[in-house]
Amino acid sequence: MxxxxxxxxxxxxxxxxxxxxxxxxxxxxxxxxxxxxxxxxxxxxxxxxxxxxxxxxxxxxxxxxxxxxxxxxxxxxxxxxxxxxxxxxxxxxxxxxxxxxxxxxxxxxxxxxxxxxxxxxxxxxxxxxxxxxxxxxxxxxxxxxxxxxxxxxxxxxxxxxxxxxxxxxxxxxxxxxxxxxxxPLRRRREDISLLVEYLLRQVATALALPVRSVSPAAMAILMAHDWPGNVRELGNVIQRAYVLGRRPVIEPEDLPTDVFGGATEAGAEAFAPLQVALRDHICLALEVSNGVRSQAARLLGIDRKSLWRMMRRFDL
Ligand SMILES: Nc1ncnc2c1ncn2[C@@H]1O[C@H](COP(=O)(O)OP(=O)(O)OP(=O)(O)O)[C@@H](O)[C@H]1O
Ligand SMILES: [Mg+2]
CATH class of the missing domain: 3.40.50.300 (P-loop containing nucleotide triphosphate hydrolases)
Incomplete structure (x- = not known):
């Protein structure tokens, strides 16, 4: 409180x-x-x-x-x-x-x-x-x-x-x-793997346990989940895997059912289509740059002309 x-x-x-x-x-x-x-x-x-x-x-x-x-x-x-x-x-x-x-x-x-x-x-x-x-x-x-x-x-x-x-x-x-x-975390999925790595170390220290890793299959599920509770929820999932799992590598079955269970069907949906993600990413770059296109282009690592073309394509 x-x-x-x-x-x-x-x-x-x-x-x-x-x-x-x-x-x-x-x-x-x-x-x-x-x-x-x-x-x-x-x-x-x-x-x-x-x-x-x-x-x-x-x-x-x-x-x-x-x-x-x-x-x-x-x-x-x-x-x-x-x-x-x-x-x-x-x-x-x-x-x-x-x-x-x-x-x-x-x-x-x-x-x-x-x-x-x-x-x-x-x-x-x-x-x-x-x-x-x-x-x-x-x-x-x-x-x-x-x-x-x-x-x-x-x-x-x-x-x-x-x-x-x-x-x-x-x-x-x-x-x-x-x-x-x-x-929200579902709109910046590129942060998930870094956060997982960080949380694995943090939780291990807090629980005085050796650091574990996450198998590629489990990581794919973590990457695809929508994370309504955002980073806090991710932290809880990692903590739970440490407490309930015994193996040094966290596998899909060490994840709670709402994360693991729906993953096979939900995985595909949870990923935004590339075009949507691209549009969002461009919007964010423009917002951060206060609409200054040259700056936004620099942030995105493209030239101004390409940015302009994409803005036209996405009707921005
Ligand atoms: N980018 C990040 N890097 C490292 N840890 C993070 C990051 N984002 C959130 N966390 C961790 O996730 C947990 C939740 O974050 P925090 O309490 O700051 O969220 P909040 O937005 O204030 O949530 P609420 O709205 O519920 O109060 C904390 O343990 C925090 O340290
Ligand atoms: Mg808070």
Whole structure:
């Protein structure tokens, strides 16, 4: 629910060779010099918290605290006092004053996970904090100055929530200074084998077991699965194979049935047709390059003319 560590504790690295991961690395590098708020969008388990920690780690705030709060996991009635803190006696049961997560992140970074789940009244209060750089604890009257960087994360389309009127537009603009999108794993299958290799080593270390490998047949299944739970699901599958399997090589039968079972028929479907993948890849390159074609062509390793021809072919 809540995670607080200093930057030094988190030694995680961002694994992957897809354009999405490479562009994230590039953005991390660029972001390191700027103390701006960041909005992270991506499905559950795609690595939003990992990226948030990296944004913190490369920033000038790296020696300050990193506090992660999952807004969807805390009941609405509690979230306000958890975030803003409260004075002693502010409400029944509030014997002692608390500082709250926002002040706990003073001098550092706060990750507000599932920010789209915040009630309208909390959205307004958060907006005031960002505008005034001060927090008023529940039951208090005096604003307490704070210096925080906010990284907001969401697994839904926040822009749509704004259009639908469930998320405040002004708060959206405050949070969305830089937006980073993390693609679902099924749209960057080229990351799967690297992640498998990385997770095999990580899980072995965590369970104090010798490192295992994955047979080509099992790898083909892992590559073809749709991974609705993204990298987290992949990590769980590897962990399960270590715990339940005995052999040094992980085989298809060591994989859970929802991954292995449907693989024979689903394998073909799970792969996007090459033309679709190609179009997606070109779109992403253009997005990362802010529409600058020469830059997109360079990223894709082709010349501008070829890019232009493909854009025409795909009606981009
Ligand atoms: N590119 C990556 N390289 C290495 N590890 C990754 C990568 N992406 C995700 N992970 C790992 O996968 C797990 C899930 O990632 P994380 O908790 O950051 O996802 P999330 O997007 O915050 O999920 P949720 O929406 O459910 O909160 C973590 O253990 C994280 O370290
Ligand atoms: Mg998360």
């Amino acid at each position: 809540v995670t607080a560590t200093t930057a030094k504790e988190s030694e995680a690295t961002l694994i992957g060779r897809s354009l999405c991961i490479r562009s994230l690395r590039h953005h991390l590098l660029r972001l390191s010099g700027y103390d701006v708020n960041v909005l992270l969008e991506g499905e559950s388990g795609t690595g939003k918290e990992l990226v948030a920690r990296l944004v913190h780690r490369v920033s000038a705030r790296r020696d300050g605290p990193f506090v992660g709060v999952n807004c969807a996991a805390i009941h609405e009635s509690l979230l306000e006092s958890e975030l803003f803190g409260h004075e002693a006696g502010a409400f029944t049961g509030a014997e002692q004053a608390t500082v709250g997560f926002l002040r706990a992140a003073d001098g550092g970074t706060i990750l507000l996970d599932e920010v789209g789940d915040m009630s309208e009244s909390l959205q307004s209060k958060l907006l005031r904090v960002l505008e005034e750089r001060a927090v008023i604890p529940v039951g208090g009257t005096q604003p307490v100055p704070i210096d925080i960087r906010v990284i907001a994360a969401t697994n839904r389309d926040l822009a749509r929530a704004v259009e639908e009127g469930t998320f405040r537009r002004d708060l959206y603009y405050r949070l969305n200074v830089i937006r980073l999108d993390i693609e």
